[in-house]
Amino acid sequence: MTLNFNDETFRGDYTFRNSPAAIRRFPFPFDQDSYMYSVNLEPHAGGREGSPFQNRFDVDEHYVAEMKDREITLTEDPLRCQSLPHMELAGWDFLELVMVSKSEDYPELFTLNRDGDRWHWINRPLGIEQRFTFLDPTTLPCGPMEYITRQTQGDHALLDQRDGNLWMDAGMVTSQADWSLDFDIGMNFYEWHAPVPKANEMGVFQRALKFLLNLQQGAPVRRLNWTMTVNPRLDTSPENYHKWGPEKRTITPENVGEKQHLRVELQTLWRLPRSNAIAFPIRCYLMSLEDIVSQPKWGRRLHRVLRDLPDELAEYKGFAVNRPVIVDYLSKFDDGAETSPGIFPD
Amino acid sequence: MPRTEFSPSIATRPVYAALKAHGSAPALMLADAEGAEALIELAAADPAVMDRAHLIYIPAGAAHGPRLRELGAKMYHEAPSFSAALERYRKALLDAKMGTQLYLAGTEGLIGQAAAEALAAGLPADAIQSEHRGSIARRMQCVHCKGVTEDVTTDPFVCSHCGLTLFVRDHFSRRLGAFQGVCVDAETPGIVPEMKEIKA
Numbered sequence: 001m002t003l004n005f006n007d008e009t010f011r012g013d014y015t016f017r018n019s020p021a022a023i024r025r026f027p028f029p030f031d032q033d034s035y036m037y038s039v040n041l042e043p044h045a046g047g048r049e050g051s052p053f054q055n056r057f058d059v060d061e062h063y064v065a066e067m068k069d070r071e072i073t074l075t076e077d078p079l080r081c082q083s084l085p086h087m088e089l090a091g092w093d094f095l096e097l098v099m100v101s102k103s104e105d106y107p108e109l110f111t112l113n114r115d116g117d118r119w120h121w122i123n124r125p126l127g128i129e130q131r132f133t134f135l136d137p138t139t140l141p142c143g144p145m146e147y148i149t150r151q152t153q154g155d156h157a158l159l160d161q162r163d164g165n166l167w168m169d170a171g172m173v174t175s176q177a178d179w180s181l182d183f184d185i186g187m188n189f190y191e192w193h194a195p196v197p198k199a200n201e202m203g204v205f206q207r208a209l210k211f212l213l214n215l216q217q218g219a220p221v222r223r224l225n226w227t228m229t230v231n232p233r234l235d236t237s238p239e240n241y242h243k244w245g246p247e248k249r250t251i252t253p254e255n256v257g258e259k260q261h262l263r264v265e266l267q268t269l270w271r272l273p274r275s276n277a278i279a280f281p282i283r284c285y286l287m288s289l290e291d292i293v294s295q296p297k298w299g300r301r302l303h304r305v306l307r308d309l310p311d312e313l314a315e316y317k318g319f320a321v322n323r324p325v326i327v328d329y330l331s332k333f334d335d336g337a338e339t340s341p342g343i344f345p346d
Numbered sequence: 347m348p349r350t351e352f353s354p355s356i357a358t359r360p361v362y363a364a365l366k367a368h369g370s371a372p373a374l375m376l377a378d379a380e381g382a383e384a385l386i387e388l389a390a391a392d393p394a395v396m397d398r399a400h401l402i403y404i405p406a407g408a409a410h411g412p413r414l415r416e417l418g419a420k421m422y423h424e425a426p427s428f429s430a431a432l433e434r435y436r437k438a439l440l441d442a443k444m445g446t447q448l449y450l451a452g453t454e455g456l457i458g459q460a461a462a463e464a465l466a467a468g469l470p471a472d473a474i475q476s477e478h479r480g481s482i483a484r485r486m487q488c489v490h491c492k493g494v495t496e497d498v499t500t501d502p503f504v505c506s507h508c509g510l511t512l513f514v515r516d517h518f519s520r521r522l523g524a525f526q527g528v529c530v531d532a533e534t535p536g537i538v539p540e541m542k543e544i545k546a
Contacts, residue, residue, distance in 0.1 A: 079492075180489055186521040187358070194357035195517050238489045238528055242510060245532030321533075 003109070005064040005125060011072070016232035016286065022061055023291050027052050028343045029224040029264050033304040035313075037199045039208045044222035044268045048344065052266055053222070056101035057152060058283065059109065064125050066153050066175070066234065073174040073235050074150075079182040080237070081146050083158070083170035090158045090170065091145030092135055093272035094279045098148045123151055145170055154266075154283030157181075159189075161276055166212060168192050169277075175234035175284045177227045177263060178241070178318060197312045215278060217271045224343075225265040228319035228326070232261055232286045251322045256329045257290035260322065262302065289329060295345035299333030306330065347380040350478040352546050359516040362457070362478040365449050367392035372446040373399040374438050375419070376460050378428070380480030381452025382410030388449065389417045396420070400438055402431050404456065428456060435460065439467040450476040455485035455496055458523030465520060482546050487524040488512055494524055500541045502530040511538050 008016045018026070047053025052060070074080055083091060099121055103112035113120040117134040128151065132139035140147045149156045149172035158170035165188040173181035184192045189209045190200075199205060215221065229236055230248045251260055266283040293299035306314075307327045314320040340346055349364055365388045373395060377385050382403060389396050401419035404427060405411050415422050425431035448464050450457045457476045464474055483497040486505075493507025501514035505527065512527030519526070531538050 180526070182492070183487070183489060183517070183519050183522070183526055187519070191358045191520075194359075195515075200357065238526075240490075242490060242529040242532040242535075245529070246535065248533050 003059070003061060003063075003125075006061050008062070008065045010065070010069045010232055010234040014231050014233070016062070016065070018287055018291055019061060023287065023294060024345060025051055025060075026287050026292075027224055027264050027266050027285055028292075028295075028298050028301075028345070029226040029262075030301050030305050031341065031343050033301050033339060034308055035305045036310075037196075037202060037204050039204055039211065040223045041208070041211060041221045041269075042223070044220040051344075052283075052285070055105040056220070056268075057098060057105070057281070058266070059102070059106055059125075059153065063153055067126060067151065069234050070150060070172075070174045073237075077239060080174050080239075081149070081172045082181060082185050083143055083145050084186065087145070087158055087160065087170035087275075087277070088137065088143065090160070090272055090275035090277035090279070091143055091148075093275050093277065094156070094158060094270075095144040095148040096134070097270060097272065097279065098152050102152075126151055146172065152281070154281045156282070157280040158272075159278040159280055161213065161278065164213065165189055166209065166278060174237075176237055176282075177229075177265070177284075178236055178238055180238045182239075195316075197316050198310075212269060212278060215269060215271045217273055220268055220270040222266060222268045225267060227263050227317040228322070229261045229263040229286065230259055230322070232288070234284060234286075248318070248321065251325055253325055253329065256322070256325050257293070258288055260289050260326055260329075261286045262289070262292060289326070293330070293333040296333070297339050297346045299330060300335070300337060301339050303327065303330035303334040347383060347479055349384070350480075350482060350546050352478070352482075355516040358518045360454070360457070360476075360518055360520075362476050365451060365475050365477045367395040368447045370394040370397040372443055373449060374435075374442060374446060375399050375401040375449040375451075376404075376431070376435060376456065377401075377414075377450070378404040378452035378456040378480070379406040379408040380410075381450075381456070381477070382408060382414050384451035384477040384479050385449065386410070386413060386417065393418070402435060402438075404428060404431060404452075428459060432463075436463065436467070439464055439469060442467075442469065446473065448474045450474065452479055453481050453483060453497075454478060455483065455523075458485050458518075458520075460523075462521060462523035482544060484514060484544060485524045486512065486514060486527040487519070487522055488527050490529060494522075495527070498527075499544055501544050502538060502541060503527070514544060 052058040099112045102110040109124050111122040119134050121130045155173045155175055157168050159166040160169045167188050171181045193205050264285045268281050270279040314323050396417050396419045399419040400421040402423050403414050404425050450460050483499045486495045486498045488505040491508035495506040502511050505512050510529045513530040515526045517526045
């Protein structure tokens with residue numbers, strides 16, 4: 001597999017683009033023509049070849065540009081990466097998981113040599129070579145979680161397990177769908193989900209938590225979540241809402257296909273071996289409506305999902321104000337034909 | 347002033363039960379303004395609760411001090427503000443033995459800050475009781491500049507640090523002891539809804 005990394009931006013001039021291959025492998029989140037919350041967890045044990053489900057940590061054409069965008073965000077606001085003192089071991093667990101997975105799944109991009117606790121890591125796309133002692137934080141330029149998540153696409157939370165609950169006690173969060181790590185750090189599973197409408201009454205969180213408390217090592221799980229974002233912006237944080245908020249009101253019938261993006265999160269959950277914490281990567285994929293409708297099945301389906309979505313969900317996901325323009329645009333790509341089962345394009 | 351009943355909201359919005367005495371277990375008590383009445387009722391229900399109590403009271407203009415002093419707490423101290431009481435309160439948390447009960451009573455700002463200090467000092471959450479009395483003003487953290495504005499009584503309100511106009515969320519951080527305030531006119535700068543009094 002050869003990967004060409006895009007030179008692109010996720011802010012300012014927004015030069016982010018998906019190649020034709022990236023469009024075909026986009027993790028479209030709807031397996032039917034309607035949407036409601038569910039505990040939609042499945043084993044993260046590979047998937048269709050070339051899809052973002054195939055490898056443990058998907059690396060795609062946006063890798064290098066996303067890591068540059070993360071660096072900009074962290075330079076402006078170091079509070080996007082925080083770890084409570086008891087979470088360092090979980091950070092090492094996660095560093096090991098990522099380095100081992102990436103070096104095995106992408107040997108041409110990443111190499112990990114281990115001689116006891118003396119490790120040698122090579123990250124070719126980012127031009128990094130590091131020798132360090134595993135579990136010795138003085139041998140890395142920053143904490144283990146920060147070190148590895150500066151080299152891994154997606155946001156990442158590390159969840160401590162105690163008192164029959166999960167606690168968000170560490171994280172690297174620079175591409176979030178409008179939630180604040182700095183505010184939510186230290187919260188338990190019910191607390192950080194508190195602002196989500198409807199799902200609590202449906203019992204979604206009780207069932208999901210019960211499942212996750214029993215998550216086993218070597219048996220990671222995944223789910224897809226989604227929202228809508230104007231412009232291909234990774235940093236849609238509440239911290240900077242007053243800066244990106246005005247862009248939300250720039251949608252017109254003429255530009256909606258190009259500016260409005262479907263934002264999909266591939267969330268995976270991993271039991272970590274030493275700390276018994278859970279690693280929770282939240283990988284973000286963006287695609288413009290005009291790229292979505294290039295796959296006729298997706299155009300039809302997205303139209304039906306967004307048209308019929310309950311108002312509360314459109315409000316919570318933050319696109320209620322643009323929904324009429326979006327649905328009107330998509331309606332032109334829905335001829336009423338039946339759609340095939342599953343998420344993949346025809 | 348009776349105990350405040352807040353309307354049902356999301357899971358992080360704190361709710362406050364009535365204080366219940368744990369007999370003569372070691373106790374740390376912190377109250378402001380009308381919160382004094384909750385401690386007076388607590389002591390009336392079980393006078394033994396004062397036997398080993400360290401009581402700190404911030405009157406904030408209320409006249410309950412003399413009655414509180416008469417409850418017979420082992421240590422009684424009046425402070426002009428929470429920040430003036432803070433070092434004394436921190437030392438009391440540091441010195442607290444296993445089994446110490448923390449009783450908080452009064453405004454949400456006091457309860458939020460005092461509970462956050464106690465959790466950071468390692469007190470278990472189930473050793474902390476709180477009862478809301480008096481003003482329903484909120485302690486708000488601006489998600490943008492991170493500054494905390496005390497005694498917020500309107501929604502929206504102006505952040506006392508960065509000057510943005512913020513709406514009042516029910517999302518609450520126990521670690522910060524504050525609710526979250528978010529720019530209300532982020533998408534339409536200058537178009538601000540009418541300010542309304544916060545309701546319980």
